[in-house]
Structures are given as C-alpha cells and as structure tokens.
Amino acid sequence: MRRRLRPILLLLAIATAAVFAWHAWSSGRFVTEVRHDLRTNGIWIQHGWLGDDKWFDRNRRERSRFRNEARIRELSGFLAGHGVRDVFPHLCPCNSDGRIAPADSLQTERFLDGFSGFRVLPWVGGVLGVHCFPESAVWRKSFVSSVVALLGAHPRLAGIHLNIEPMPGGSEAFLVLLDELRQAVPKGKIISVAAFPPPALFQSSPDVHWDKAYYGQVARRSDQIVPMMYDTSSRSSRLYRYLMRVWSVQVLDWSGSTQVLFGVPAYDDSGAGYHIAETENLRNALSGIHAGLESYRVLPENYAGVAIYCEWEMDRSEWASFSSEFGMSR
Template identity: 55%
Template structure:
C-alpha cells in the first residue's frame, strides 16, 4: 500500500540520520548552521506529507503526539462518563402514594419518656416534652403522615443491663395521646461499650429490665432494639433476641434497628449484615427497621441506585417478617459518613420507589418507611414526604 511505503521510507531516513549522526546544512536563509535531529524529522515528515498530498495543521501534529494524545483520550472518556451520569435516572418519582401503606415509622427523642434526671443531666427544657399540647401536636403530626410505629429513645442501657428510667406519669400521658400508634421504646446502646450481648449475665439483666418496663406500662406495644455497631453473624445478638421474645408478654412486638447489606461503596462489616444473618434475625423478631444511611457516598445518583438495590435485597431476605426501610432526614454536618446533599429524603425515597417498582407485586412483608429522625425533620422535608410518598 502507498501509505505503508511512505511510513517505511520515513522510518528508514530517520534511522539513517540517527545512526550516522548526520548534521545537515541549514537551508532557506543562506546562512551556515545545522538543524537539530528533531527539526530534521519534522522536515522529512512534512516532505512525505506533500508527496502523499496530505495536509496537516501544526496543532494536529502536536495533538497526535504523546503526552497530549493520552490526555485527550482521558478527557474524552471523562466527558463520556459525565454525560452518562447526567442522563442516568436510577431513582423514581411517585406522586400517587402507591407505596404508602399508612404503616410507617419514626425515631423519637428521649425527652418524650425520659425521667427528670435525664433533663437535668442533659440540660434540656422539660416544657418541650411534658406539655400536653406538645404531646398532642406530635401525635397529630404522626397520624397525619401515616406513621403508626414510634420509637422513643430510651438509651443507653447501663453496663449492668438496666434500661434508663422513664417518667411513669409522662409515659402514660404519652400513650394516651398516641392511641392508634404502636409505641416501642428504642433501647440498647453501644456494642461492648454499654451493651454486652455475648455475656449471659448482661443479657439476663437486660431482658429482665425490658419485662419490668412492659409490665409497668402494658400499653407499650413492644420494644425496638438498637445496639451499634453490630457485626455480621454475631451469635450473642441472636441469643439476646431469642431470650427477649420468649420472656416478654405474648403479643408484644420485638423490633430491631437492622443494618443494610454489604456494598462496595462502604466496605465495613461491623455495620452491614449479609443474607444469612438477615434470615437468622428475621426468624427471631417481628419487625426490622433497616438503617439505610451513613454510607459516606458523595454522589446523589449513586446513593439512589444503592437504595434501589438494597430495597430489592432486604425485603426478600426477611421472609415473612415485617420490614420498614429507614431513610435519613437528619443533618450531621462535618462527619465523613454522611453528606446531607446526598443522604436525604429526596434521594432515599426516590431510590426506594425505584426498587419497589421492580417487584411484580408489592411484597406482603413490606410495611413502609421509617424516618430518622423526628427532631430534625423540618417542614420542607415533611412537605416532600407528603408530595412524593404519601397516599393522596
């Protein structure tokens, strides 16, 4: 081929120049002098172009040479990936409330049940919780948004296994207002900090403390256990849940704050549970509220895709046990595990909607979503929740 002969001739001339270290006279201006090897190469290259009838700009000549050629290729790949991200829609907007079964959940503040000592130690204003009007306002808010499971904070337990004390009068007033809402105190604490599920002695006292609470306030619907972090396949936790279920009054709910499945985006096994552990936990409890946040993800659409994937994994993994999908409405600025612009109601709900849309029929054990948390959910977030999730 003609191009091949040109390339061969060009290569031969350059090789000859380099091997013989030829210094060519400088032509064109009449002065003596020499050309550098690079300029000789350029001259031969252009002469061959002319012979072939090819015209090439100086700019194109340099762009074809490394390292610019490599940088341009990299830039093209990055632009392609950026375009793909822009047109990608892993989430789904839903306005008809098809996934709202009016059986959602929410995590509440300690003050709704806490005793006077808690207010004193934490320097909190009791009037924000003990006022009957405030309690009625909260109850109205939850009922209006289809929230039927409330998890008022009652952590941490003592290293011995005792639950924090409640104010008995306040607890009864709270239960009066929450008629129609299942109130499950949120109990537990830090694993191996104040909670020792691997210890038989600790488990025994913890379970006894739960039984005492439920006997003192029989209108409590059950308890919501949250021990963090909880490593995958921890057998002590399974034993604890078995012992709780067998000890509390019949008909009471055992709920757990569960960890999401493993993901490449957040490779930490102490805050993710695999499929087998989900099966084990689900066999011992009545409800799992899965904490689908604190992923450290920085891109909104990646988080939406993860929420969609988790939704399709978690619900089948729980068998017939009720599942609520936990979503973030909190603001933990300045931490590495949570970015408010990514982990928020908008991205989490749209991701969940996309995941639920992949099921041919809505799974029977799906209950709804659980908001974390009541004390940081503002009016704008409640409005979004109403527009893109609630049944109209």
C-alpha cells in the same frame, strides 16, 4: 499509526459509553407514588417523651415541652396525618450492667393516652462495648429483665425497638439476645430491630453491613426489621439513590415474612465524614426506594413503609418534601 490509535479510540469509546450510561442510568424516581404509602410508617422520636427526671436534669432540658398533654396530642395528630403508625421513643443508652434507661411512669401513661391507635415501641440499646455487652450472659439477663419490667409496667406499649451500634454481621451473641428476648417478653409484644444495610462494593465492612444469611437469622427472631439506610459516606446523589434502589429489594427479599420499614435520613451531622446531608437526604432516599419498589408487580407482603430518622431534626421543608415525594398527607 493505525495500530497506535486503535487502543486510544477504544478507550475513548468505552469512556463515552460509560458517561452516557451514567447519565442515562435511572437510579431513582422523583415521583409521588401514593401506592407505596401504606400509612404504616415509623419515626424515631426524642428521649424527653418518656424520659425520667434525671435525664432532664443531666441534659438541662425543660420538662414542660414534653410533659404536656396538648403537645402530645399535637404531635400524635401531626404524625398520624403523615401516615405514621410506629413511634420509637428514645430510651438509650442502657447502663453497662444491662438495665435500660429509666422512663417516667406517669409520663409514659400520659404519652400512651395521647398516642392511642399508634404502636409505641421504646428505643432501647446503646453502643456496643460501651453500654451493651450481648456476649455476656449476666448483661443479657439484666437487659432482658429490665425490658420485661418496662412492658409489664405499661401493657399498652406495643413492644421494643432494639438498636445496638455497631452490630457486626454474623454476631452469634446478638442472635442469642434476640432468642432470650422472645422467650421472656409477653406474648404478642413486638420485637423490632434497627438493622444494618446490605454490603456495597465501596463499603462492605461487616461491622455496619449484614449479608443475606445474617438478615435471615435476625428476621426469623424478630417481628420487624428497620434497616438504617444511611451513613454511606457517599458524595454522589446518583450513587446513593442506586444504593437505596438495590438495598430496598435485597432487604425485602432477605427478610422473609418479617415486616420491613426502610430507615431514611432527615438529619445533618455537619462535618461527619460518614454522612453527607447534601447526598443522604429524604428526597434521594425516597427516590431510590420508589425505584426499588417499582420492580415488584405487587408490593411484597412484608413491606410496611419507611421510618424517618429523626423527628427532632425534621423541619417544615423536609415534611413538605416527605409529603410530596411519598404521597403521605392526604
């Protein structure tokens, strides 16, 4: 009888220890950690802030909401009050021939007038294999030329924010594209990259995760890395906070001296299996990031803050949570 009970008791002991460890495990910190707010955060914003007339016509959107100096000043003042410095106005998707989505010249200058003191980096790119073909030298030439033309037409733009999804880890074509952008864009302009998070045990597909070696290769060719730390499909808040804690340290360590903003979720996408809003939200993301940053005695020099995805889905309660959890509004 004792022999029969022994493995059962052992399994019970292991199970009890596992349950205790799960509940005791500190996967994140719900705190207001002011020292983590460097007032150099980022945010992805809507297409209408720079978009041309055809975009408004195709999408049946009202121009007056965006082409309004008072609204632009209101937005810039609000974002500045929440510690945002970098804004990524949507200019996607590009055409399949490589030309980026057109901006309205007058509106772009109007926007830059209202966002003096910010770094404005148009968000360019699209879906790999639909809009973006970085393996094609012809496509890359067209894409790079249109980026250079945009920056030349509007010298106050700080650079560009490149987002091609999915972008498999190890893609040599993407590295070539970054090299060609670096050679072509005016000196001093920022190349920011919407990156993918490190691998996780339950989700390690190279299509949506980059390993240490690839992070290093992309970082060396970029001025800023913005990992999109969401779409994990996780239904466990504790597990998601744990991922944020681990990923934040890995990305900072793997990116060398390249600046890092952690991309955090503030959107719903109801019904999408890749994103569970009850789990992947600002509160859990910031909690995990706080825990990761607390592992450093001194914050790494390449850490700049967080980037919110996205401005058009942020509501009052989310801004309040953002302020209370990150210590931004002061």
